[in-house]
Amino acid sequence: MRCLLLALLAVLPALASAQNAALEVSGIEYDALAFRGIGVQFEAQIPFGPYEIVQTVDAEGDGTTFDGCEPFENADEVAGKIALISRGACSLVVKAANAANAGAVAYIIYMDDRFGQDSDDFPLLGDGFSCDPTVCSVPGILVTRLTYKTILPETEAGAQATITNSFIIPPSTGSVETGVVNLPIYDHGFFGATATFTQTPAGEGPYTFNGFNPLFVGTVLVGIDDNVAGSPYGGVSEYEPVSPVVTDLPFGFDSNVQAHFRSDDLGVEVTHLALGYTGDARVLLSLSVASTTGAAINDAYIGLFVDWDIVDEAGDSSVNDAGGFDPDLALAYVYDEDQAQYYGVLPVLNGGYPEARFSGYTTDADGTDASLFAGLTTSVAPAPGEAERAVVVGQGPYTLPADGTPVEVGFVLVPGLSEAELLANAMVECTFLYCPAVETTTEAGTYRLASVYPNPVRATATVSFALPTAEEARVEVFDLLGRRVATLADGLRRAGEHRVTLDATGLPSGVYVVRLATPSITLTERVTVAR
Numbered sequence: 001m002r003c004l005l006l007a008l009l010a011v012l013p014a015l016a017s018a019q020n021a022a023l024e025v026s027g028i029e030y031d032a033l034a035f036r037g038i039g040v041q042f043e044a045q046i047p048f049g050p051y052e053i054v055q056t057v058d059a060e061g062d063g064t065t066f067d068g069c070e071p072f073e074n075a076d077e078v079a080g081k082i083a084l085i086s087r088g089a090c091s092l093v094v095k096a097a098n099a100a101n102a103g104a105v106a107y108i109i110y111m112d113d114r115f116g117q118d119s120d121d122f123p124l125l126g127d128g129f130s131c132d133p134t135v136c137s138v139p140g141i142l143v144t145r146l147t148y149k150t151i152l153p154e155t156e157a158g159a160q161a162t163i164t165n166s167f168i169i170p171p172s173t174g175s176v177e178t179g180v181v182n183l184p185i186y187d188h189g190f191f192g193a194t195a196t197f198t199q200t201p202a203g204e205g206p207y208t209f210n211g212f213n214p215l216f217v218g219t220v221l222v223g224i225d226d227n228v229a230g231s232p233y234g235g236v237s238e239y240e241p242v243s244p245v246v247t248d249l250p251f252g253f254d255s256n257v258q259a260h261f262r263s264d265d266l267g268v269e270v271t272h273l274a275l276g277y278t279g280d281a282r283v284l285l286s287l288s289v290a291s292t293t294g295a296a297i298n299d300a301y302i303g304l305f306v307d308w309d310i311v312d313e314a315g316d317s318s319v320n321d322a323g324g325f326d327p328d329l330a331l332a333y334v335y336d337e338d339q340a341q342y343y344g345v346l347p348v349l350n351g352g353y354p355e356a357r358f359s360g361y362t363t364d365a366d367g368t369d370a371s372l373f374a375g376l377t378t379s380v381a382p383a384p385g386e387a388e389r390a391v392v393v394g395q396g397p398y399t400l401p402a403d404g405t406p407v408e409v410g411f412v413l414v415p416g417l418s419e420a421e422l423l424a425n426a427m428v429e430c431t432f433l434y435c436p437a438v439e440t441t442t443e444a445g446t447y448r449l450a451s452v453y454p455n456p457v458r459a460t461a462t463v464s465f466a467l468p469t470a471e472e473a474r475v476e477v478f479d480l481l482g483r484r485v486a487t488l489a490d491g492l493r494r495a496g497e498h499r500v501t502l503d504a505t506g507l508p509s510g511v512y513v514v515r516l517a518t519p520s521i522t523l524t525e526r527v528t529v530a531r
Contacts, residue, residue, distance in 0.1 A: 020240065021141050023108070024162045025053070025151045032108075033142040034165045042106075042139045042165035049162035051105055053155040055084040056098075068095035068109075072102045079103030082161055084148075086110060096136040106163060107140040110148035139165075172244040174257035175205070176276040176283050181415065182208045183283045185274050187245050187259050188237035189230055191285070192306075192413075193217040209281060209415040214343055216307040221392065222268050222289055223301040223376045226369065229263035230305060233367035239263055239270070254278040267293035268300070268400065282425055283413045284348070288406035289398075296402040301359055301376040303394030304411050305367075308343055310336040321389035323363030323382025324419070331426050332361040334389040335419065342422040345393045348410045357395050365390040427522055442520055444469045449516045449523040452502070456530040461502045463488060465516050465523075470494045477502065477527070478513045485512065504529045 021034040021042070034042055042048055058065040059073040067088025072078055083104035085095050092109065099107035141163055143151075151159070175184040182205055185191040192207030192215040207215035219237070221230040229238045239261040247257045253275040262269040273286040285304065291297045310321050321334045324344075333344030347358050362375035363382045367390065374380070375392025398407045416422030441447075445468025452463050463475060475489040485507060488500040502514070507529045516523045 021163060021165045023141060023143060023147070026154050026159050030143060030147045030151070032163070040133050040137055040139050042163060044165055047162050047164050048106065050160035052081045052158055053084050053108065053161050054078050054081045055155060068098050071098055075102035080105060083107040084110070084155060093136060096138070096140055099140070100135070100137040104138055106138050108143055109140060110143050110145055174245045174247040176255045176257055176274045178255060178276040178278055178280050180209065180279060180281045181276070181283060183274055183413065185245065185257055185259050185272060187241040187261060189220045189239040189261050189270065189272065190232060190237055191218045191274065210417065212341055214308055214310050214341060216309040218304060218306040220270055220272055220287060221303040221305050221372055221376060221394070222263060222266055222270065223373045223394070224266050224297060224299065226373050227266060228369045228372040228376070229266050229268070231367045231369065231372055242269060262292065267291060267297065271406070281415050285411045285413065286408065287410070288408045289400060290404045290406040291400040291402060292404065294402060297400040299397040300400050300407070301394045301396035302398065302407065302409050303376045303392055304345055305365060305372060305390065305392050306345055307390040308334045310334065310339060310341050322386055323389055325361065325363070325382060326423060326426070329426050330358040330361070331414070331423070332363055332391050332393050333422060334363060334391060340417045342416040342419055344414045344422055344426060345391055346412050346414060346426055347393055347395050348412055357398070359394040359396045361391070361393045363389050363391050365392045444520065447518070447521045447523060449514065449525045452514055452525055452527045456528040457502065457504045458530060459505050461504065461527065463500050463502055463514055464497065466497050467493055467495050467518070471518050471520065474517045475500055476515050476517070478515060479510065502527070
């Protein structure tokens with residue numbers, strides 16, 4: 001996968017494929033793409049216009065050449081207006097300079113027949129050009145050919161246009177640093193990436209653990225009806241930033257960072273929060289996903305994609321990863337025994353959403369929508385042998401409410417220097433956050449944390465659990481910061497069904513975790529205290 005991505009980046013170094021501006025003509029608004037780095041820019045969020053639009057005509061032509069590759073024959077008509085230019089063979093810089101020289105106040109470039117005929121999709125077009133603002137002294141946008149064909153009759157009748165640019169959010173990033181791990185997250189859904197993916201200001205190192213740099217790229221996934229936002233393998237993120245990354249929020253963790261981005265294709269907005277404690281190797285990733293369509297979105301899956309590259313002693317990261325999965329914790333992981341490196345992802349509850357719904361995983365995702373959606377929705381046992389490993393872990397299906405109320409889920413990145421350490425670190429997470437397993441089977445039989453009733457609880461609730469054999473058992477209650485707030489049982493218990501009482505009258509309203517622990521297993525269940 002890494003080789004595939006680098007090849008794509010070599011051909012298309014700076015792609016732009018989603019609208020970030022709007023063009024209004026005769027009261028109708030059309031999607032547009034504002035160019036970055038080509039001379040003068042539109043001011044963010046400030047309407048530009050209205051100005052009349054005039055189609056340019058090139059000099060030294062027969063009156064039918066409109067691609068802006070030569071000085072304009074109708075410069076007098078263009079002056080003081082918005083120049084409408086065809087996408088021809090010359091560079092955008094030439095077109096922008098010719099528009100400025102003709103006295104245009106701005107320019108619009110539309111795509112000719114070579115780029116999608118009448119498509120309403122923006123083509124893959126580099127936006128990393130540069131031009132001195134004294135040469136390219138007016139701003140410009142790109143529209144699709146379909147938009148051009150729609151507005152051309154209006155412009156021929158002297159219609160006026162207003163342009164609004166929405167994209168200028170300075171690229172931003174921030175890191176969770178615990179002294180054991182460093183995890184950067186970015187404003188477009190990526191996290192932990194190497195320099196290949198940053199697209200952000202320099203200064204943020206990649207994901208690191210114990211001196212290793214094992215994460216090629218991670219990204220937030222949202223999947224709806226087989227469509228997935230979040231694959232990084234097109235060379236650019238599929239999300240658009242909504243606001244800059246912020247750090248040091250009052251969440252009770254020693255280190256935290258939050259990003260906010262959206263997918264217009266899927267109609268969702270995501271808040272991505274990473275949290276960690278000093279001295280801890282684990283990082284909690286909280287995802288809040290909301291519908292932006294004004295309608296409920298059914299069967300939405302939320303997850304993470306992580307492309308691990310564990311480097312062997314020879315410095316090779318291409319074929320040395322093995323895959324693993326722990327069904328009790330729903331922990332998908334990759335490892336290299338020779339290097340004593342283990343890296344996993346497990347789903348947990350974060351916040352007050354009714355339950356964590358583990359929906360699927362794979363350790364062999366290839367970055368395509370089909371592979372990512374399959375990983376979000378179904379469980380696939382790791383393929384034998386060593387290979388490049390990209391892991392997907394998902395939760396769902398959820399319904400995103402029409403009113404924009406977000407669904408909140410969580411995942412944890414868990415490293416370790418051995419399989420035992422990896423599982424121990426994951427188990428610690430499950431002592432105070434809900435993990436999907438409430439039942440597990442061992443050689444002795446089935447352990448079950450059956451139910452908490454009523455839930456939510458106002459005063460008291462009954463906690464039921466079952467043991468296959470007599471043994472020591474502790475039933476405890478934790479808040480979401482991992483603090484034990486009650487012990488319901490502690491001592492030798494016979495085999496069979498048991499019930500204990502949770503007295504919640506002294507607990508503040510909120511989400512808590514009930515944990516059943518024996519020398520053999522640990523199970524957790526969520527309970528909400530409501531006043």
